[in-house]
Amino acid sequence: EVQLVESGGNLVQPGGSLRLSCSASGFTFSDYAIHWVRQAPGKGLEHVSAISSNGGSAYYADSVKGRFTISRDNSKNTLYLQMSSLRAEDTAVYYCVKVGGWYFPYWGQGTLVIVSS
Amino acid sequence: QSALTQPRSVSGSLGQSVTISCTGTSSDIGGYKYVSWYQQHPGKAPKLIIYDVSKWPSGVPDRFSGSKSGNTASLTISGLQAEDEADYYCCSYAGSYTVVFGGGTKLTVL
Numbered sequence: 709e710v711q712l713v714e715s716g717g718n719l720v721q722p723g724g725s726l727r728l729s730c731s732a733s734g735f736t737f738s739d740y741a742i743h744w745v746r747q748a749p750g751k752g753l754e755h756v757s758a759i760s761s762n763g764g765s766a767y768y769a770d771s772v773k774g775r776f777t778i779s780r781d782n783s784k785n786t787l788y789l790q791m792s793s794l795r796a797e798d799t800a801v802y803y804c805v806k807v808g809g810w811y812f813p814y815w816g817q818g819t820l821v822i823v824s825s
Numbered sequence: 826q827s828a829l830t831q832p833r834s835v836s837g838s839l840g841q842s843v844t845i846s847c848t849g850t851s852s853d854i855g856g857y858k859y860v861s862w863y864q865q866h867p868g869k870a871p872k873l874i875i876y877d878v879s880k881w882p883s884g885v886p887d888r889f890s891g892s893k894s895g896n897t898a899s900l901t902i903s904g905l906q907a908e909d910e911a912d913y914y915c916c917s918y919a920g921s922y923t924v925v926f927g928g929g930t931k932l933t934v935l
Contacts, residue, residue, distance in 0.1 A: 743924075752828070752929040753863070753871065753914050758922055767922040803870060810918035811861035811876035818870060 710734040710814045712804045717819030724794050728819055730787040730804030738762070738782040741807050744789050746800035747818075756802070757789060772798075794823045829853065829915055829927035836933040842903040845930045847915030848896060853925050855896035859918035862891055862900045865929075866911045875900060902932070910934040 716728040730742070743758040757778040758767040766778050777790040787804055801818040830848040837843035847854070854860055860878045863871035873882050875891035878898065890901045898917070902909055915927040 741922075745926075753916075753926040755924050755926060760922075765922065769923075808873075808876060810857070810859035810924065811873060811916070812863070812871075813873045813876070813882055815870040815872075 710806060712806060712814060712816035714802060714804045714816045714819035717802065717821045719822045719824065720794055721825050722795060722823055724823070725790070725792040726794065726821060728789040728791065728802055728804075728821070730789075730816060732785045732787065732804075732806070735806070737780075737785040742780065742787045743805045743807065743812065744778065744787075745803045745805050745812070745815075746798075747803070748797070748800040751800075754800075759787070791821070794821075796823050799823045827925070829917060829925055831913075831915060831927040831930045833928070834931045834933065836935055837902075837905045838935045839905055839907065841905050842901060843905060843932065845900045845902075845913055845915075845932070847898040847900070847917075847927045849898075849917055849925070850896055853896075853917040853919040854893060854898050856920070857918045858893070860891065860893055860898040861916045862889075862898075863914045863916065864909075864911045865914065871914060905934050907934055 711733045713731045744756040759778045763780050775793045779788045803818045804816040805812040806814040862875040864874050865871040874885050874889050878893045879891040888903050913930045919925045
């Protein structure tokens, strides 16, 4: 059974940093691209970042480019999202998502990031 | 990348059918056959219900169906049931490793 478990969400002050982790199991982690999708309270879904299976390619939404860094450790079956210069508008539930083709059949439970003073 | 356009809300009676539209551009919906739809109940993670425009993941009833014409995709839910009341999001591949989501549609079952 595919499982994705996010962690690391917390309350952080504007301008601060946070690192999210996503621990994966139930599939060959190194074979798949993994994405981060976020959802602000009461809002829709936003594609934030993606990383290729070997970590060689990464994508960032314009809203986080230059502030967020996605990475993965295939030996630990773990995905990361390093977030810096956090803003109030980054407040959201962050989901780790495994791709099928260009669709998302598997989602984690999400981890909540609150950026507030 | 701009979000895809969905109606904010739709409603239908038990047993009836409803259709949710999702409008994009030739750079996303119109350019690829990679439209997916997600159902989200309050406090839960989204659930994939349609992928590659019109395919069903295992376990999703065929009351849910998807289609695409030009830059617009549609999700039709037939035989509405109470448990179908949820938020629905469309999503399309947009090239260069990116996807774009719609703003979401709240379905109310009357």
